[in-house]
Amino acid sequence: MQLPLLAHIMKFSDLNLCAEILSKLPSKLIVATDIQRLAIPQILAGKDLLALAQTGSGKTYAFGLPLLQSNINGNSDSGEVKALVLVPTRELALQVGEALESVSDSTGIIVLCGGVDKEEQVKTLQQARLQLKPQLVVATPGRLLDLLREQQLSLESVKQLVLDEADRLMEMGFWPDLERILEFIPSKRQTMLFSATLAPELNEKALGLLRAPVKVEAHAANSVVTDISESLYLVNKGDKARALIALIQKNQWSQVLVFINAKDDADKLAKRLVKAGINAAALHGDKEQLDRQQTLADFKALKLPVLVTTDLLSRGIHVDALPVVINLDLPNSAPVYVHRIGRTARAGDKGLAISLVCHGEADSLKAIQQLTERELKLEALEGFEVTDKPSSGDSKRAPRDKKANRRSQSKRSAKDFAPKQAAKKPRRT
Template sequence: MSFNSLGLSEALLRAINKKGYSSPSPIQEKAIPPILEGRDVLASAQTGTGKTAGFTLPLLQILSQGAIQRRRPVRALILTPTRELAAQIFDNVKDYSSFLDLKSAVIFGGVNQNPQVSKLRQGVDVLVATPGRLLDLCNQGLLSLNKVELFVLDEADRMLDMGFVRDIEKVIKLIPAKRQNLMFSATFSKEIKKLAHGILNHPVMVEATPENTTVEVIKQKVIRVDKAKKTELIIKLITEGKWKQVLVFTRTKHGANNLTKKMMAGGITAAAIHGNKSQGARTKALSGFKDGSIRVMVATDIAARGLDIPLLPHVINFEIPNIPEDYVHRIGRTGRAGASGEAMSLVSPDETTFLRDIQKLIGMTIPSELLEGFEPDPNASTEPIKRQQQSRSGSGRSGGKRNSDRAPKNGSEKRKTKKRRY
């Protein structure tokens, strides 16, 4: 199938051709026609499946067919959880609307709001936003959403995970009841369906997975290692392997900062990216990582969500996640667009339970090995580290909720309820 057969306008086909695409991905093929028909859509699609174009292209066509108003009120709102993802979606909107008379803008926290407000005052047809900054500007009377015709909720599962449910509910109250709704999520969980029920009107459900699954494309490996020797091992692997563009995951912001400092001391150019980093620092780190001036980027799960790094060859789990689904999201950063990739996990004895849960989720036993000089103590406890800490301190949170990437409250980004910085 070609894009021509989906009913897209000549202006959009020119933009698609300019980006070098010839045929739609499965999610684009399934989602674009019902969206063009004006239907609400609930779509399950993971990052890397082409889902952004799946909603951006038909959204732009619908808007371009309507009358352009002189003051250009916001007619389409795309809500997404993280700054990086918002910026990437905005880039797609700009690229695909290059031959259309439509204006777009992106707003997110962590940066001065004045340039964003100035852009909004000039008139915007399509607005890409993160929840906190969107509500801040609305509360200040600097933004109105009463003319929104299309509402897109992207990465809905991550929205729930990051604690944005109440913010989503507030946004819904600010936009017209009569509108077209599109919701995209990596999963159709019970929570997602409940959220969809309150937003979507008789939706068409579409589902698409990458042509190759994570397990098929990515070479996965576990190295059993003594916890105290993890840093020495990862520096050895990256140095001796002469690896470049290595994305390393830790569970906490403190862990990311600490590992980055040790890598720099070991002669490896590295940068940390997490919720406490300013937007400027995050953008600079990502830019350096992409152009090769930074070999290693150390990230937390929340900060890495939505990062678009093509042909990333190596992902290392310095600490494996305590939420199995996050493992799939992490290693999905490599092996994209049909390319091969390697995902390596350094697993200490106290992470044994986490590894078991991950293997159960993906339905396979990941090959493991030992490296001489880095073997774990055979008598080390296999009790999960979180439980060990709780038993020692007599406090702490249990279960799967992450609290490692929350941000301090500051300035106009203060929220009444605690949530992770986006």
């Protein structure tokens, strides 16, 4: 069953949320977003849910508030895990945990992710059981599976499961771990999947996890927020870093989030920006967790104006009023483009997304256009003439390779392939 999107305003106080939750919501949150208005009643009614909504549309509260309400109304006096939220990255796990912890005293919120000392997490789990509060766990799949295998926690009492950024969790990198985790959870449960994008091949996996689900779409699947202004500039591949520096120096943005595809390239680019007099740092999966948390905190606090990152931060991470996102590389996966630029123009703000595109990224650009069903035109960037030529697609060998091949064919025995010895020079005395 799919619910239609009805354009009308609904306040949080109209969503049958309890007084404890309503009293702890931030004062500026009065009117629910479309995905909150559509999803919260269905989750409170116990329905399995497939929810599609653009990034920055309030998905965390859309699933988090009814999860907390279910625990509050359950009147459980045990320290068992009643609800589980799975997310693909540590940064998102910490962000979701922090958001939910701020709106309920009756539920224990536990965040389990890699990069944090496992023994400390085990102690946290033990203390939580002694508090006799129902527990809500927010976790990344790898660390959760480790703790389950070590029998450090039980998911036998889980009644509600949420997959946030569900399309990423159902890709091959996470899917095997997710399947193993499901073996520890009762099959009789309420399951909710939230995502901004969902490819057709993943849709079948999603529906396989759900029972008679309600499907809600706050926006068309794979769509881009209308408040994002997009600019795509055609530049030489070798000019991208120089073009980025020129854009940052010319516009003097308060914050810029730069996406790049490779971890090593992120470090190199950050060093180049610093050398150009721009305060920048890199954040990626090879960094220590404490360094990652501090770098992201500095960026959010405007202490660090430019952050270069991989797709580690492309999903779910919220930065208040982030004005600009720049793709130094187009992502290899088209849905990732939607997630990347969705870091700006969140919660009703406006934002700018810039992509520096070279001829070699023509296929990636075409895939993004097909996914979002929009034409994205390439513009010229002032001061950066394009001299690279589009690839013809032909794989011709260089003339010297052909000559080498003919020389090889003329040889008849292994001795013919032995390297020639240089003539000995007379020894000088």
